[in-house]
Amino acid sequence: MSTRLNLKHLHYFWLIAREGSIAKASELLDLTPQTLSGQLSSLENHFGQPLFRRENRSLKLTEKGQWAFHYAEQIFALTEEMQAGIEDFERKGPLKLKVGIAASIHKLIAYQLLEPLTQLERPLNLRCHSGQIAALVHGLKKQEYDLVLTDQLPDDYSTWNMTAHTLLTTPLGLFATPEKVHQLQAGFPQSLQGEPLLATSFSTPYFQHLMLWFQKQGVTPHLVAEIDDSALIKVFGSQGKGIFAAPHAIGDEVCRQYGVEELAVIEGVEDTLLALTRTPDPQHLGVRELLRAWVHS
Template sequence: MEQLNLRHLYYFWVISREGSIARASEVLELAPQTLSGQLATFEASVGGRLFSRERRQLILTDLGRLVLGYADDIFVLTGELSETLRLAPSDRPLTLRAGISASIHKLIAYHLLQPAMAGERPVQLECQTGRTEDLVLSLKRKELDVILTDYMPKVQDDGNLTVHPLAGSSISLFAAPGLAGQLRDNFPESLNDQPLLANAVDAPYFERLMKWFSLNGVRMNLVARIDDSALIKVFGSQGYGVFAAPTAIQEEVCRQYEVERIASIDEVMDELFAITRDRRISHEGVRAICRTQPVDARFLPR
């Protein structure tokens, strides 16, 4: 079968739904003999009978049930497409395919995406997380509309990609309430020999934090490297150690994970960028992301 005849598939689908060729012929406004011939042609093309007759009723064969499953998916989607195309262009959902660096905190990613979701036009959001380098390849293949990252990739020499600085936030340290209370006094010396939960996805801000520790003579005890920002916070909430997160989301972190802030480190910044294919942005959602700075005053616009 080199090519499936979708018209024949549609005829088969209507016959299956109506339960007989006679009723289907009325729906399709075709003569029963014509419809029967079209069904026979389709059965020949798929290599088997789609219906068997039992007491003058059409019963789907195993092959028929298999084909019907695919036909249901195809024609339900076709119906949804028809309904969408009837809408005015401004009312049609806007698909936004965003790549998000795995090292970005999920709360930060939400804040960056929220301007695109808050517009008048409905948005169908598709998110893909991964390494920035891999996401850049997907962006070049036009599989993504925008990348949100805290890592400046080497795209300066690529004339087809544009980096848009978004915002930055200082970094704060958090821990379970009991541990946080002990470490606030005599900070940062109080951190020496204390348990540290590290980000395992090479987040740039974590590298800067390690340098800040070194410059200030702080040596912590690394107890875990975790590549999921939410899981780091869960371990921290259970008293397993100190973890870092952007100051901009400190209220949500403390409320959601029942931890407390130890201190903020203004010298260590989490910088955020959007990457697009072209300097001139045509996508409404991407424009909203790149144009709107976070309103939280704890973000520091670049």
């Protein structure tokens, strides 16, 4: 076995594993599948074991392949971050930052989390995209985003070799129109029995905890809608279509913007906001500033 690892071969292996096939990786690299297959064989000879096995016409990582891929992910995530940083410094223009934001995150909270970036000395070119967490994590993995803001982790998060940084934890509040709040205050929380309830997503951890809280109180609200847009759910709530939950930390602003009132703060039921990054210690100046403001404050 050679004592020196060929990083070019490792890069080819990483792309094959990421794309799921030699054919897809060869298109990205503009190499023939035969050439790429030969380079992969050289790397497998270096490790002394196969890194892939064929399964139903697709490539699956072996145990040794999973081990190698974990390290390759870290190596090439740092390499691409460094290259992006070099390009930013060479341009000497605004610092580009691409952020993915889970649709279930309330937009006022998202702004609050991003606000420290407006204090950077260097001008910032900020691009935000809202979407479903699985697609956002996939985009982060493929360098489409520099970080992802989310209030939940995908089911297969442990296989993505990424880092989750806790930014903010806040108790949940329940909100409704002033008329509905006045009606429900007497006898709360039993007054919630059968009341229409709006949800951003049934799968978010905070909503599941809220449902457990209802259960402990012996009440069962009536789930009338799942609306995966945090701004739209407030519009529905402001029109009297149901009660909705939002972070207490932005309660005053929610009430001001949507003409609703906070019925109650549900202590013990919290919304946790996370930042996902490709590496534990990202070097992007904007990402580092955001983490410094929230994680290290």
